[in-house]
Amino acid sequence: xxxxxxxxxxxxxxxxxxxxxxxxxxxxxxxxxxxxxxxxxxxxxxxxxxxxxxxxxxxxxxxxxxxxxxxxxxxxxxxxxxxxxxxxxxxxxxxxxxxxxxxxxxxxxxxxxxxxxxxxxxxxxxxxxxxxxxxxxxxxxxxxxxxxxxxxxxxxxxxxxxxxxxxxxxxxxxxxxxxxxxxxxxxxxxxxxxxxxxxxxxxxxxxxxxxxxxxxxxxxxxxxxxxxxxxxxxxxxxxxxxxxxxxxxxxxxxxxxxxxxxxxxxxxxxxxxxxxxxxxxxxxxxxxxxxxxxxx
Numbered sequence: 689x690x691x692x693x694x695x696x697x698x699x700x701x702x703x704x705x706x707x708x709x710x711x712x713x714x715x716x717x718x719x720x721x722x723x724x725x726x727x728x729x730x731x732x733x734x735x736x737x738x739x740x741x742x743x744x745x746x747x748x749x750x751x752x753x754x755x756x757x758x759x760x761x762x763x764x765x766x767x768x769x770x771x772x773x774x775x776x777x778x779x780x781x782x783x784x785x786x787x788x789x790x791x792x793x794x795x796x797x798x799x800x801x802x803x804x805x806x807x808x809x810x811x812x813x814x815x816x817x818x819x820x821x822x823x824x825x826x827x828x829x830x831x832x833x834x835x836x837x838x839x840x841x842x843x844x845x846x847x848x849x850x851x852x853x854x855x856x857x858x859x860x861x862x863x864x865x866x867x868x869x870x871x872x873x874x875x876x877x878x879x880x881x882x883x884x885x886x887x888x889x890x891x892x893x894x895x896x897x898x899x900x901x902x903x904x905x906x907x908x909x910x911x912x913x914x915x916x917x918x919x920x921x922x923x924x925x926x927x928x929x930x931x932x933x934x935x936x937x938x939x940x941x942x943x944x945x946x947x948x949x950x951x952x953x954x955x956x957x958x959x960x961x962x963x964x965x966x967x968x969x970x971x972x973x974x975x976x977x978x979x980x981x982x983x984x
Contacts, residue, residue: 762799765806786813867948868896869916869929874906880914880951881906896951912943919945919969928955928969945969 701708706722709715769791775781787809794805852859873880874893881893881903895901896914912933919928928945931954935941945966947953955962955969 760803762802765801765803768806769801866899867929869914871914872911873914873931873951874908875910876903876906878952880946882914897949913940914946918948918972920972921965921969923968926953927972 697708697711701711704722705725706718706720709718709721772781772784772787776783790805790809791801795801868880868882871882873882873896875881876893879898879901880896882896884892884894890904893903893906895903912931915930915932917930919930920926921928927948929948930942931944931946932940933943942957944957945955955965957966
């Protein structure tokens with residue numbers, strides 16, 4: 689009992705500074721050690737906001753009347769343009785003609801060039817240089833030896849890269865579909881289904897081939913993971929998506945290759961009879977990917 693008591697005292701002394709000295713009747717030392725500890729805790733609590741409502745983004749708000757609490761002001765916008773001009777003068781960067789034209793117009797306003805003008809230009813410039821487009825996977829395929837990939841020159845190809853807003857007629861003539869990747873799928877009636885949470889927080893399962901086919905129950909025993917890796921089969925012109933399943937707690941292996949247009953059409957990678965077929969698949973390099981979180 690005595691040994692356990694001393695052990696508890698030792699643990700308590702390690703947690704609370706000064707307590708060990710108090711046990712040994714060294715009260716002055718106990719006050720010094722505990723006082724220093726209490727001072728640090730007091731400074732932390734006194735200068736923090738643990739017990740009050742506080743919006744960490746409040747400093748982003750602008751107060752045009754007082755000028756207090758502003759993080760990005762009209763002065764920031766004007767200084768930004770002066771810095772830009774100086775960098776152009778020193779040949780550190782190339783002049784941006786669109787920015788110069790925008791500034792020349794907006795600076796004539798009564799308020800001059802404001803932070804709102806700078807934000808508007810930046811946002812519009814990002815949109816203008818981020819044109820959404822479709823990348824045609826198979827038409828752009830380049831096969832070299834035993835490997836397959838898509839072109840990666842960075843150039844716009846009018847045949848294979850269809851730009852929304854410019855090539856709408858060509859896009860409408862194609863049969864585009866959303867390909868489900870990066871999630872667990874479940875097999876029901878031969879088809880693959882993935883999970884979605886509805887606006888009412890109900891868990892639903894959507895057919896990867898037909899988004900109108902929605903069910904509310906699946907068999908968890910028949911599930912595996914759809915990766916974002918695609919393979920092309922030259923003999924049939926089919927594109928497959930790689931699916932994996934867990935071999936153990938720490939590892940997984942390829943389970944099947946599923947046709948991206950028909951989940952009932954797949955190559956069983958665990959069947960040795962398909963080894964030659966699997967070896968003939970060409971891995972594709974994805975040029976772009978769109979991420980989304982649909983709701984139903």
